[in-house]
Amino acid sequence: VKATTSMSTASGAGLCGRAKQGPGVASPSASNAVWRPLPPSPACRPACRDETPRRPWGRYPSVGRDAVRPTDARPARLACLGMTTGGLATVARSAVAPVRWNGTRRGQLGMLSVARRSIIAGCVLVALATCVAGCGLDHRLQVRVGLEQLTSISAEAALMADDLMRGRTTTTFIRVHGNELSAQAEHEAEKLNDDSIPRGLEGRVQVAIKLASDISGAIGDFVTAPQDRAGVRQDRAKLRGWSAQVNRLAESI
């Protein structure tokens, strides 16, 4: 009863205005005319009697709190949209169904709706962007990026070792984050090893692979025995040195 009351008092707000366009067809020129509602049910008609002139973007006459709230509008909407059973599935089916423009024979064009084309185009764009962004670095640049990664890992591990030595961190953090860095250093070594080496960089890449393994090993050492302060001090010094060395290599490319 409450729903019927709110429906009948609603002054055509929300989507009901669209039902005026009549069932089954829509003008392609109107901005929101692509909607093709099913014929409104008799129960819905009072709410759909929107006589307000509509501007291109649509003009909804209800102002402020008199506007129909989404939840209040629900029964009217459902009836107007023919969504009594299908919910969103109906909306989606309706949107992806072939458009029949005015003045054409039934089924003559069978073209995709704007929404479906936009969604497909968007998905294709996103997939392409993801693929293109994720690969395609030129080999020389790839080596340089790998070396920069190693510089970063080594320097960060040196910071962690420094905090560990001064008792300013937790063993749990050192173990978890140290393992991440160590695994990443190994991964960089594998990448450098597997990728084709650009001419003139063979020596530098070999040095980098050796350094990557050393960095990974040093991180593994202090992750395994964080209480060995003397060992951690040595690891810190080595990691700092390697970071500077790999950075020089990267800058030379």
Place this chain on the structure above:
Amino acid sequence: MKKVLQLALGILAAIGGFVDIGELVFNVQAGASFRFSLLWAVVVGVIGIVVYAEMSGRVAAVSGRPVFDVVRMRMGLNVGLVTLVSSLLINLITLAAEVGGAAIVLQLLLNFKIATMIVLATSALVLIVYFVPFDGIERIFGYMGCGLLIYLVAAIHFKPDWHHVAQGFVPSWHSSALYDYFVVGVIGSAIAPYEVYFYSSGGIEDRWTAKDVNFNRINTVLGFVLGGVLSIALIMVSAEVFAPLHISPGYLGTTALGAERAYGQIGLLLALLGMLFAVGGAAVECAFSGAYSVSQFAGWEWGKYRRKRDAPRFTLTWMIFFALAFGVVESGVDPVQLTEYAVIFSAVALPLTYFPILLIARDRTYMGEHVNSVMSNIVGWLYFVILLLISAAAIPLMIITHGGAS
């Protein structure tokens, strides 16, 4: 007292929404790569989110209509459907990144296997959302997320060169695609659409009326500016700690290391707890945003304030979102990588979200006396142009820089 409590909505939106995994990743990387020179991009992003969140909150307060209802009503079915599908995809990617981020932070705190932590993080979030009322969720994540304030203290602790910091607030252009990529990333992560979906729907959950228009204004300005200050602090800490050593932060652990360098174990624990609740809060916002969007678009009953049996499809939708995100993260995708994609793709969808809000908020017929002022209209249109530029540039920059790799 009630008003003070309601400010928690702003704090949740600021910490849990503004400072999410996108901020933690992009801002820290931006600081490490370009020191202070991207601080201005945070300011641009913060003003943008304040302007549009204020408009969406005002529309929600005056009319009782949240953003997606407005999108559906103003833009029609087809454009609305495109906006819905794109926002749902972005929401899902973002939610997966947030859940993965929460799992990583839990692992840094507890040292269990990441797969176990993903199960723990997802279960905890679902249980909290299911059993705790809306204002309780606000308080849990809003207040606990304040642990991130450690970055603000740390930024000052490192005694930065304030002259250089001030220079960072002046927009500067570099002839580097990577710089432009980070500009898009920093602004995009600040002005993420899901924040506005959540904020406006949250206003309706909190039963705002036209009397709350001023409260909404204070809420957006205070909340998002607080979030912006934290973003600036993240950039400053990164610029001080990581940039001189050529560290390129690619892990959430690296972000925590910044606080550890300043305050040792206390700094580390506060940073990790703050990150856990900020990322967790953002995950809740994302899941709700997805459920709000679908429900509002389809005309279903929605709202956390309703009993579950009164809004069953809304409840089911956010649960499905969590389940899908769980599946994505358990598949082994790197949450940090996922975050970068989420931010860039959400930048592409920005105009679709914000244009209808601007149209409604400037419509006197609809908003009555609470219509946009001249200044709001000018700033709104100016930002709409900025959003168009960001949207157009996002994908090409991602391709040119290979996702920020070079």
